Amino acid sequence: MPRETNIVKILGQKNYEKIRNTKCLLVGAGGIGSELLKDLILMDFGEIHIVDLDTIDLSNLNRQFLFRQRDIKKPKSTTAVNAVKHFSNSKIVPYQGNIMDSTQFPLHWFEQFDIIFNALDNLAARRYVNKISQFILTPLLESGTAGFDGYIQPIIPGKTECFDCTKKETPKTFPVCTIRSTPSQPIHCIVWAKNFLFSQLFAAENTGDNMDDPNKDWGTTDPEEIKRIKQETNELQELQNIITAKQKERIPAILKKLFIQDIEKLLLLGNLWKTRDKPVPINALDIVKSPEDEKLDLNNIWPIQQQIQNFINVTEKLIDRMPKENNFIEFDKDDEDTLEFVAAASNIRSQIFNIPMKSVFDIKQIAGNIIPAIATTNALVAGLSSITSLRILNLLKYAPLKDAKDLNMAFTAKSSNMSQNRYLSNPKLAPPNCKCPVCAAVVRGVLHVSKKSLETFTLQKFVECLQSQYEYEEDISLLDMTGQRLLVDFDFDDLLQKTLSELKLHDGSVILLSDDSDRDDGMLKKPAEFYIVVSGSLNEEKMELPKLNIPLLPAPPSTTDTEETSENVDTVATTEGGQEDVITILDDTDTTSSKKRHFSDDDEGPPTKAVKQAIDDDIIELN
Amino acid sequence: MDRYDRQVRLWGNAGQDLVRRSHLCVVSRGETPLLQEILKNYVLLGGSRITLYLDAEGGRSNHLLYGDLREALAPLNPEPLELTTHRVNLNSFVIPNSERYSAIVQVGLPVGLRHEGDLSPPVIHCFARGLCGYVHLQLSEPHLLLDPRNEYTIPSLRLDNPWGELSQYMDSIHVEQMDDVQLSQLPFAVLLYKTLNTRRAATTAAQLKTVLAETYLHGLNPRAQSDLNYAEAVRFAHLAFTKNRQDGLLNRLTRDVCPLLEQENKLGFQDTMNQYIATLLSTLKRYADMHNGHFPLDATLPDMESTTHNYNALKRVYEAKAAKDLADFKKLIPGDIEIPEHVIDEFCRNTKTTELFEPLGVCRGPPDSSAPPLLDALKRCQEGKTVDLPQLNVTFSYPTETYIAGLVTQELVKLITHQFVPIDNCFVYDALDPQNMATCRL
Numbered sequence A: 001m002p003r004e005t006n007i008v009k010i011l012g013q014k015n016y017e018k019i020r021n022t023k024c025l026l027v028g029a030g031g032i033g034s035e036l037l038k039d040l041i042l043m044d045f046g047e048i049h050i051v052d053l054d055t056i057d058l059s060n061l062n063r064q065f066l067f068r069q070r071d072i073k074k075p076k077s078t079t080a081v082n083a084v085k086h087f088s089n090s091k092i093v094p095y096q097g098n099i100m101d102s103t104q105f106p107l108h109w110f111e112q113f114d115i116i117f118n119a120l121d122n123l124a125a126r127r128y129v130n131k132i133s134q135f136i137l138t139p140l141l142e143s144g145t146a147g148f149d150g151y152i153q154p155i156i157p158g159k160t161e162c163f164d165c166t167k168k169e170t171p172k173t174f175p176v177c178t179i180r181s182t183p184s185q186p187i188h189c190i191v192w193a194k195n196f197l198f199s200q201l202f203a204a205e206n207t208g209d210n211m212d213d214p215n216k217d218w219g220t221t222d223p224e225e226i227k228r229i230k231q232e233t234n235e236l237q238e239l240q241n242i243i244t245a246k247q248k249e250r251i252p253a254i255l256k257k258l259f260i261q262d263i264e265k266l267l268l269l270g271n272l273w274k275t276r277d278k279p280v281p282i283n284a285l286d287i288v289k290s291p292e293d294e295k296l297d298l299n300n301i302w303p304i305q306q307q308i309q310n311f312i313n314v315t316e317k318l319i320d321r322m323p324k325e326n327n328f329i330e331f332d333k334d335d336e337d338t339l340e341f342v343a344a345a346s347n348i349r350s351q352i353f354n355i356p357m358k359s360v361f362d363i364k365q366i367a368g369n370i371i372p373a374i375a376t377t378n379a380l381v382a383g384l385s386s387i388t389s390l391r392i393l394n395l396l397k398y399a400p401l402k403d404a405k406d407l408n409m410a411f412t413a414k415s416s417n418m419s420q421n422r423y424l425s426n427p428k429l430a431p432p433n434c435k436c437p438v439c440a441a442v443v444r445g446v447l448h449v450s451k452k453s454l455e456t457f458t459l460q461k462f463v464e465c466l467q468s469q470y471e472y473e474e475d476i477s478l479l480d481m482t483g484q485r486l487l488v489d490f491d492f493d494d495l496l497q498k499t500l501s502e503l504k505l506h507d508g509s510v511i512l513l514s515d516d517s518d519r520d521d522g523m524l525k526k527p528a529e530f531y532i533v534v535s536g537s538l539n540e541e542k543m544e545l546p547k548l549n550i551p552l553l554p555a556p557p558s559t560t561d562t563e564e565t566s567e568n569v570d571t572v573a574t575t576e577g578g579q580e581d582v583i584t585i586l587d588d589t590d591t592t593s594s595k596k597r598h599f600s601d602d603d604e605g606p607p608t609k610a611v612k613q614a615i616d617d618d619i620i621e622l623n
Numbered sequence B: 001m002d003r004y005d006r007q008v009r010l011w012g013n014a015g016q017d018l019v020r021r022s023h024l025c026v027v028s029r030g031e032t033p034l035l036q037e038i039l040k041n042y043v044l045l046g047g048s049r050i051t052l053y054l055d056a057e058g059g060r061s062n063h064l065l066y067g068d069l070r071e072a073l074a075p076l077n078p079e080p081l082e083l084t085t086h087r088v089n090l091n092s093f094v095i096p097n098s099e100r101y102s103a104i105v106q107v108g109l110p111v112g113l114r115h116e117g118d119l120s121p122p123v124i125h126c127f128a129r130g131l132c133g134y135v136h137l138q139l140s141e142p143h144l145l146l147d148p149r150n151e152y153t154i155p156s157l158r159l160d161n162p163w164g165e166l167s168q169y170m171d172s173i174h175v176e177q178m179d180d181v182q183l184s185q186l187p188f189a190v191l192l193y194k195t196l197n198t199r200r201a202a203t204t205a206a207q208l209k210t211v212l213a214e215t216y217l218h219g220l221n222p223r224a225q226s227d228l229n230y231a232e233a234v235r236f237a238h239l240a241f242t243k244n245r246q247d248g249l250l251n252r253l254t255r256d257v258c259p260l261l262e263q264e265n266k267l268g269f270q271d272t273m274n275q276y277i278a279t280l281l282s283t284l285k286r287y288a289d290m291h292n293g294h295f296p297l298d299a300t301l302p303d304m305e306s307t308t309h310n311y312n313a314l315k316r317v318y319e320a321k322a323a324k325d326l327a328d329f330k331k332l333i334p335g336d337i338e339i340p341e342h343v344i345d346e347f348c349r350n351t352k353t354t355e356l357f358e359p360l361g362v363c364r365g366p367p368d369s370s371a372p373p374l375l376d377a378l379k380r381c382q383e384g385k386t387v388d389l390p391q392l393n394v395t396f397s398y399p400t401e402t403y404i405a406g407l408v409t410q411e412l413v414k415l416i417t418h419q420f421v422p423i424d425n426c427f428v429y430d431a432l433d434p435q436n437m438a439t440c441r442l
């Protein structure tokens, strides 16, 4: 290969052999992923394993240059690999799957790689891979784009800050009562249409919410309103029956129920409208089906009569689809029927609450959490990422890397305003943030347990082992980070007699052990996080705890109690984890200034409490 | 809802249409990764018309992604690809018919090429070697912006300089007869207007805040301390004053921009959008002269804490004025040029942004006295001379070329759509030593 001689020149023969023996993991075969795959191949990396869960969509084709019209609906990972074969010198292994699936991708699978490239589109997976890289101490090259803005962040575990060392933007949340009773912005109506109405009508699983749970938080203490929300949910179930029974002639009844009767009931709650404008139900005379289904401009805002007609038309289409799709249609921003349903329903609701309506185009962006994406930003971020990988792996013969902190992050922005010099900024990497709950504030280890012990060990025995091995005092708490639940703490011991397998701990579970004691000297053991690897046979009882030195640290001041109570506990999150174009990336270029970074650090509570809080909060994620 | 959905969200359908209709001229010695990557990105974005000039002696880099360019590029865009390739002698080459292109990209050429005629589209010079590279935008005529897509624009509330209907509306709100609940439901613009019109004069945001506290919080509504609308009124007090800013923009338009455009106009503009926007800018000056120094109002109101009813009522006042202003503005546009409606609408929505009055290439200041040393080094490389910098003495530069190509195409989109501010005007990149990186004006 002539390519080889070129690369040898820049790397030297020895380093060239090194790159030929390097195994990369590329997580994501989307916008950045396609570009990175090409770049890594052209740099002659020995082995590239590429993971992606998604299938190809038309809206990918403006940037994911390895895919064609004919590839739509095919898996991204395998299609990408087929497309690069003809110019590849590397061994390429595709996987279609979710990187967070510890059955398909257990910890030891990650250990085979020399470097990990994140080319992901969602926060949850970014965080997960970041954590894995901290467990196995493998360098991670994180990257992301949003429109013209892009970034890369090299992460060298233990030496430089990790992905979670700085606070990330989290999805917007809304109080339930705003969504259900008192919307005041278009997004409130869109969330209602998508997360409550659509999912109830077309994607309801009959288990549902436990409405009778006396501890359920409704986001309001008004008993009248709680009663109303309960009743409304039951009535929605009746509407769902209209859909599943294919009673198209009763679609007007759905409209009457949602947009007249329910609103009239709301109006009876006088105290809601003391400081707000009263909603106005739609006119029953407007509920008429149009003889034909005309094609409308999706960029325009249509009058209310048109919205109602659209609601009827698209509901009919969805009813026709239901039996073919096992009575389960999920909202998908690229599925036109589902999008148009949500658009019509939210616009009708907007009209009722005197909120401006939106075009289908705009609603798609909001409901689908769409982040604009272009080929150029992906190309340049992938370029930056691949250049940086040569430095991380120390492959440049004339520029040996002495200190991991000599590596640079990179932020690129559309602005070329010279005074701000933000065209490309290259801040040096910071050391780990000592408050970071992922890389600094916990000790980490891998815990091996045999299949048999998983069946026989009780939680009590397990906790005792941990306590004696790491010298924790009596009061500890143990959290299952994977299942997001508390296993045991000083006033919760119900589960102690259950076995580990009964507790659904499994290969890939991550648990967090923290010190809850109240020592006179005000010191606490540092929390420890364990990745559980289940191995060995069914016959042998065995548990291997990692050798860890868990230090005693001064206890943080307990300011968290007030935080916990002031948090708004009942919220609707609009995130859609794991899908294309979903999660807000760290696209705020202001994060390049260390001032802001450290400012946001101050907001973070001590790690154990932060984790607990996440579990205590009743965050409803209705996707 | 299509292939270009994700980028139309950045530059709109009109911008995408400009990309689709654009015609790119690319000149390169041979086929290099940088060339291929630029073309790949351009076609992906929706461009399909390319005229490519290669040197008769130019070869192919041995590190290429694509074998046959036409075969590789055609599937990246559903529109038929119009790629014409010419082999020429670059040493004596003059770009023919340069005025018909949307932009020219010169890949790795040491000196700028000459072109026929007086008019030339923007030219982007670019080069990458080893871990370094540069992008340089050269303009032959001012580049005018239709929409800078500035995320932070200052709304033009005109509370300090209201028109008749706004005053009438504000005066119809009798705050002195309202109870504390009603007051808490007023948009902050109303509170600011009322404060401006007390007997105590305020000419700065700080003064206005003081008067607001004295007359409203310690006068009219002592219970306002925790009201959200009051908090917004304090926070956005500066928005009450729009006159100075408006005067500044008008001054810039009259003093700098219009004389310059008149001069330029004698030659004519190569770029149609530049021609449109230049016409609109001179119309804007005439409009301002006839309307007491005001530009057409933009109806975009910021969100305000208030009842929807109150907010919508206020919004209607702004919308009515904006519609009337736009109609008046359209009447002033000279009849000899036909400017698409959406261009006029978009222009009027953006007359409050500074970037509109800073034509790139002329109004943003003189060239820097010295170019960054790395740029000189890169230029010596281009001429085939050896340079004593390890990061330059290598021929393998695929990732760098990918990066530079990304930048080049990004700038192309900004230029073609007349949205976003293009680079002004040179960026020099060094992956190894960020100290060497620089943005400069050549």
Ligand SMILES: [Zn+2]
Residues within 6 Å of the ligand: A161, A162, A163, A164, A165, A166, A432, A433, A436, A437, A438, A439, A440
């Ligand atoms: Zn960290």
